[in-house]
Amino acid sequence: MFFDLTEEQRLVRDTARDFATREVAPKAAELDKTGRWPSEIVSKMAELGFMGMAVPEAHGGAGLDSVSYALVMEEVSAACASCGVIMSVNNSLFCDPVLKFGSDAQKKEILAPCASGQKLGCFGLTEPMSGSDAQTMMTQAEKVDGGWVINGSKNWITNGPHADFIIVFAVTDRS
Template sequence: MNFELTDIQREIQRMTREFAAKELIPNARKWDEHHAWPTDAVKKLAELSLLGVAVPEQNGGAGLDNVCYAIAMEEISRGCASTGVIMSVNNSLYCDPIMKYGTDAQKEQFLAPFARGEKLGCFGLTEPEAGSDAAAQKTVAVRKGDEYVINGSKNWITNGPKADAIVLMTMTNKEAGHKGITAFMVPTDTPGFIRAEPDKKMGISAAWSCSMFFEDMRVPAKYMLGKEGEGFKIAMSTLDGGRIGIASQALGIARAAYEEAVRYSGERKSFGKPIREHQAIQFMIADMATEIDAARLLVWRAALQKDKGVRHSAESAMAKLYASEMASRVANKALQVHGGMGYSKEMDVERHVRDARITEIYEGTSEIQRIVIAANLLRE
C-alpha cells in the first residue's frame, strides 16, 4: 500500500492548484453572483488538457490515470465548484462512455474533439419522471430505416446550454424495461433538438444546466452507442466513474471552506485573542480536517480501482456518499466559524454551503448511493 503520489500526479496537483489560485478563486464569487458561464476558464481547461484527462492520447486526451483526474477535480473545484462540474461532466459522463463503448469512427467524431476541448459534451439520463428511478425513461426512439426518430425530454442537463453533443438515453423497447434502453450520441444542432433557458439554481450557478426537448428528432443509426438495449448498462457504468468526479468536487468544496475557516480563525478575535485559540473552534477545525482526509482516501481508492480495470461500483458510491455529506458538514462548520460574517455575501463560505448541497443529489442521491453500496455488499 503506497500513499505517495507519483511525480506526474504531483505535477498535475501543482499545475491545477496554481491555475485555481490564479484564474478561479479571484473570479468564482463574481461568476456565481452573475450566473456567468466561465468561458475563459473552460478554454484554459482545454489548454491544460483537463477536459479529457483519462482519455488516451490517440483519442485526443491527456492519457493520464484516474487518480490524476481525481486530484485535478479536487483542485479545480477548490477554486470554483461550477468550473469543476463542467469539467467533470465532459470527462466522466461524456468522454468516458464513448471511450469505453464507441467504435473507432465514433471516437474520431464524438470523442477526440471533446477530449481536446474543442467541443463540449453533456449527458442525458434524467427526465421529469425519471430521476432516481433511472429506468423509467419516457424519451422514445423508434427505428425508421437507417435512422431513429426520437421524441421526449430531459432535465437538469449540466453543460446543456453550451454542449455540442449529448450522450442520450432513450427507450427503444418499452416492454423490455431497463433492457429496452438504448444510448445515442447526438449533435445538439440536430433538427428537432430544442433547449430551454438555463435553470435557476441554489448553487453551482456558473455551471449552466437546462431542460431539453426532442421533437421528431432524426438520428442516424450509426450514432447508436453500444448495442440496442445496452443503454442502461452504459448509463450505470458511466455513473460509477462519474461519482468519482463528483466526490472529488465535493472534496474541493470542503477544502475551500476549511481553508477559509482556518484563515479567518486567525484574523477574528474574541475575548482578547484569536478565535482559533478557543477550544470550541479548535474542535471544529480538527473535525473538518479529519473528515476531508478520510474522504480523500475513499476517493483515491475508487480512482485506483478504476485504473486497475476492476469493478468499483461500491467504492465509487462510498466515496461519493461520504465526500458529499462531508462537504455539507464541513461547509456548515466553516460558516459557523465565521459567525455572522459567514452569512454575508462578502464571504465565500456562504457559496460553499450552497455549492456543497448539490453533491448529495446529482449523479445519484445519497439514498441511491446507500442502495448501491448495500446491494454490492449483500451480493458478496
C-alpha cells in the same frame, strides 16, 4: 489506503492548484451569482488538458491516470464547484462512455475535439417526472430509416446549452 504520489501526479496537482487559485477562484462568486457560462475558464482547462484527462493520447487526450484526474478535480472543484462539474461531465459522463462503448468512427470524430476543448459533451438522463431514475424515464427512441427519432424531455443537463455532442438516455422497448 495510503500511497505516495508520483512526480507526474504532483506536477499535475500543482498545475491544477495554481490554475484554480489564480484563474478560477477569483471568478467563482461572480459565476455563482450570475450563472454565467465560464467560457474563458473552460478554454483554459482545455489548454491544460483537463477536458480530456482520461482520454488516451491515441485519441487526443492527456492519458492521465485516475489519481491525477481526482487531484485535478479536487483542486478545480475546491475553487469553483460549477467549473469542476463542467470538466467532470465532459470527462467522465461523456468521453468515458464514448471511449468504452462508441464505434471506432465515433471515437475518431468525437474524442479528440472534446479532449482538446474544441467541442463539448454532455449527458442527458434527468427528466422532469422521473429525475435520474432510468427505470421510470419517459423519453423514447424509435429506429427509423437513417437513424433514430427521440421524443421526450430532459432537464438539468450540465453543459447542455453549450454541448456539441450529447449522450441521451431513452427507452427503445418497454418490454
